[in-house]
Amino acid sequence: MIRKLNEADREDLMELVGKNPAINLYIIGDVENFGFEQDFMELWGESDSVDGPLKAVILRFYGSYLPYSEGPFDAEGFAELLRRNKNAEMISGSLEVVRTLSKWLNIRQEKEMLFAELTEMNEEIRTAASAPVPIQKATTQDVDAICTLTDVISEFTSSPEDARKTLHKTLESGTGRTYFVEQNGEVIATASTAAENSRSAMIVAVATHPEYRGQKLASRVVAQLCADILAEGKSLCLFYNNPQAGLIYKKLGFRDIDKWSMTYLHKENQLTGAGI
Known part of the structure; x- marks a missing residue:
């Protein structure tokens, strides 16, 4: 029943x-x-x-x-x-x-x-998180700047309005966090979590501006997210279908557990x- x-x-x-x-x-x-x-x-x-x-x-x-x-x-x-x-x-x-x-x-x-999972800290995350790239933690005031980046990424299918609404609600409710890299007043790389709970968090919305790719900026941001959440005693999950992205995540210690x-x-x- x-x-x-x-x-x-x-x-x-x-x-x-x-x-x-x-x-x-x-x-x-x-x-x-x-x-x-x-x-x-x-x-x-x-x-x-x-x-x-x-x-x-x-x-x-x-x-x-x-x-x-x-x-x-x-x-x-x-x-x-x-x-x-x-x-x-x-x-x-x-x-x-x-x-x-x-x-x-x-x-x-x-x-x-x-579908991949990361359950413990490792040397790759420590190394990537220690790279000299300034990482900022977003507030609701940063929503438009972050979404201005994701608007130009073809893999992101949400409308500009829905993307801003969703991110604003996530940050406001505390159900996720967003880290980003900024240069000359423009967000050039970002990564977020969603559905944070007492046990885990989901990595989502990883993006790098097309003009700044190849500098490992996304790896740096994801590594910082992972380091901070693992330090809170939580595990991390993500899903992907891009083989290149998969190589980056596996290098950071993620392992595939399901489809x-x-x-x-x-x-x-x-x-x-x-x-x-």
Whole structure:
């Protein structure tokens, strides 16, 4: 059976997702930071009975959904939740789980990436973080300058307005941090975290201005982020599909632990009931 979760389910939910805290970083972070009673966020869980332990869970955060299960789950039932929401846009999560759910939906596009984790400090991070490049920690006043850089990076698909809104909310809420390098009043390299929680953080939005590439600026910024977060007793995660970026992350000590999918939905899901 599938039911909507609330605060009374926190312990059972954390027991389930805590078995794989790296993959479940977003679920853990969103529950810790926002709880269960938010208009933009909902959670449903599957169990064999009303009082039985949770065996699968799915998070809605605005129009994005993130499922998790350790084994077989009611993919058709979870898909029905998405079909009821006319604003459902995307499913993300472990590739195997997302593809199981996607069979019941009308998919527009899938983006497959590698999911990597860093759990301890190493000499490469110490060396990169000690390079003589001044790193600044962003405040909400730096949002426009940082997004002016990401606006020109083709890999960043968010609209300028959405990018600024998202970064401002992340910095304001404390659910992530952003470091950057500035030259002549212009941000030339940046990296951020998202979904920070008591156990881990996700590295996101790594970018270097095209005119300043080849100077290891992104490595310097990412290394500083990693050093600071590891010093807080947390691990780091990231996903990537760029082999060159993968080499940089692996040099810093990240190791691949899973495959990650970002799967985009056709709006027809709400009209046709795909998969039925």
